[in-house]
Structures are given as C-alpha cells and as structure tokens.
Amino acid sequence: MDHEHLEPPSFWRSPAGLTLLVAAAVGGFYLVTEHTAHLFGVLPYLFVLACPLMHVFMHHGHGGGGHQHGQPRSNDDEQRHQ
Template sequence: MDNDHRDMPSFWRSPAGLALLVALAVMGFYLLTEHTAHVFGVLPYLLLFACPLMHLFMHHGHGRHGHGSDDDEQRRQ
C-alpha cells in the first residue's frame, strides 16, 4: 500500500507543475523588470517585518539558556 504512494510522480515534475514553475518564473521576471521601483520600495518594510519573525524563530528556546531544574542539579552531583 505504501509502494503506491512512492510510485506517484512528484507534482513539480508533472506537466502541470512544470507549467506552473514556468508561469511563476515569467511573472517574477515581469515584476522585477517592469516594477523595479515598487519592489525596491517595499524592501525597507520587509526588513522591519523580518525583525519580529527572526525574534520568534531564533529565540524559540528563550529561558532555557543553561538554567536547569533542581532535578538536573541533583543528577549531576
């Protein structure tokens, strides 16, 4: 039963997936060439938006910086 799932081709290698990739590439090229001023005008806001995202994802272990519980210290002794 699991073999049936592995034998299926990836969506990105199907004709529809390849057509979608080509369409996305053409749209991206169009956006960069025709709307360069708009794209570059948004970059400062993207940097500001990246700050809280980096804080959320990079401080996922905040509060666990070597502060073990009492059980950890008893095990070490």
C-alpha cells in the same frame, strides 16, 4: 509476489507543478524588470516584517532555553533563568 510500492511523483515534477514554476519565474522576471521602483519602495517594509519571522524561526519559539531537547538543564542554566 513482489509488489513494488511506487510513490506518486512529486507535485513539482508533475505537468501542473512545472507550469506553476515557469509561470512564477516569468512573473518574477516581469516584476523585477518592469516594477523595480515599486519593489525598492516596499523593500524597507519587508525587512521590518521579516524581523518577527526571523525571531520565531531562529529561536524556535520561546522556552527552548538554548539546550538540546532531551538533555537536562545544568545548575547554571537553572540559576540564570530564575
């Protein structure tokens, strides 16, 4: 007997997920068209708040040292970090 393992559909393809996507699109359109002045007023703060997030995600946290995982550090790397 061959039993196929069917995976459940993704949340985003379910009726609830599609409804949420449509509601988010309509809400986003409403925010952009009706509250543009408010959005532009908040924009500088969003850039400032994005800096720490970019630092964490672009550097993959601290301690990586820029080398590939699983590769030993060279002598040059060890001297630079001392």
